[in-house]
Amino acid sequence: MPEWVTIVIRSMVSIVAVFIFTKMIGKRQLSQMTFFEYTVGIAIxxxxxxxxxxxxxxxxxxxxxxSIYALFPILLGWLALKSKIIRNFVEGKGRVLIKNGKVMEENLKKERISTDELLEQLRLKSAFKVADVEFALMETNGQVSVLLKAENQPITPKKMNWQVAPEKEPQAVIMDGTIMDESLATLGMNRRWLKSELDMQGIALENVFLAQVDSNGEMSVDLYDDKLQVPSPQPRPLVYATLKKCQADFELYALSTQNEQAKLLYETGAQQLQEILDELTPYLMR
Structure with a gap:
């Protein structure tokens, strides 16, 4: 057998072996691997x-x-799942770098991190002042986790006691110009509905590169021609504006009429519409 054929066969076998062994070791990303797993990968x-x-x-x-190099980290990983002591020995433990806005200089030395590196890691977490940080921890994978002080954390609907509607993963109903029937079925839609939505936006199916439908049934479209701009769907704001106008009209009618029975009827309708708006606002205005 020619030598080049032997090299080709051995190369293919070694590539398949590397693929199998790395799959056995796990699917963790490079940044999540332990130093031991990283070293084993290089050796393999x-x-x-x-x-x-x-x-x-x-x-x-x-x-x-x-095989031995691949099986050893698998065995250690299994033992680490069973024992906290082994897990700390193999994977290490996190180390506090900042606590209550104060840099822990001794821990920086132990992790061999300079002040410049610490500030860089903080900036990557949108923390530009050490005084804004409540807690910073060096994780076992080398990443720095940062917890900002309460007054410096972003405002969320939960903090403001706002009610928001649940959000679900959007479904791609057209991908690379091909209709995805499975995604349509997941949404409870069909091709007839899809065609009607495209017709409403004045778009031909053959011009669509990607179309996604969110949990509210609104479809956003990306066309093959990047120069064409497709208007964003606005049915929810329009529904909200229509309901708000009706509620305002009821209030106006209640103020304008001299008939007490009609006034009471209009005021009741305005109040009921306002209650409906309060319930629907998280769904219509987000």
Whole structure:
């Protein structure tokens, strides 16, 4: 057998072996890997290259070594799940870098992090002043987690006691110009509904690159021609504006009429519409 054919076969076998072993080790991203897992990955890659290049050595020896390197972190990972002590030994523990707005200088030295590096990590978390930070922790994967002080945290609907409607993942009903029937079925829609929505926006199906439908049934469209601008759907604000106008009209009629029975009827209608608006505002105005 020619030597180049041997190299091709050994390379393919080593690539398949690397793929299998890395899948066995886990799916964690590079930033989430422990130092040991990262080192094992490098060693497996080196052994795969040696298997492909060393045509004189038996292939099974290299595969056996790769198997041992791959199985060891799997075993440690299993033991770490069972024991907190082993988990702390293998993966390490987080270390506090800032507490109550005060930098823990000794912990910075232990993690070998300079002040410039700490400030860079804080800026990446939108914290530009150490005094704004309540708590900062160096995680075991090398990332810095930051908790801002309460007065510096972003305002959320929960903090403001606002009621908001639940949000669900939008479904792509057209992708690369192809209708996704499964997504339509998930939404409880069909192709007839899709065609009517496109007709309402004056868009031909063949011009659509991507179309998504949110949990409220509103469809946003991206066209193949980037120069064309598709107006954003506005049915919810229009419904809100119509209801608000009706409620205002009832109040106006109640003030204008001299008939006490009609006045009471208009005031009751205005109050009921206002209650409906209060319930629907989180769904219509978001």
């Amino acid at each position: 890659g080196d052994m795969a290259a040696i298997i492909a290049d060393d045509v004189n050595g038996p292939m099974y020896k290299g595969l056996l070594a790769m």
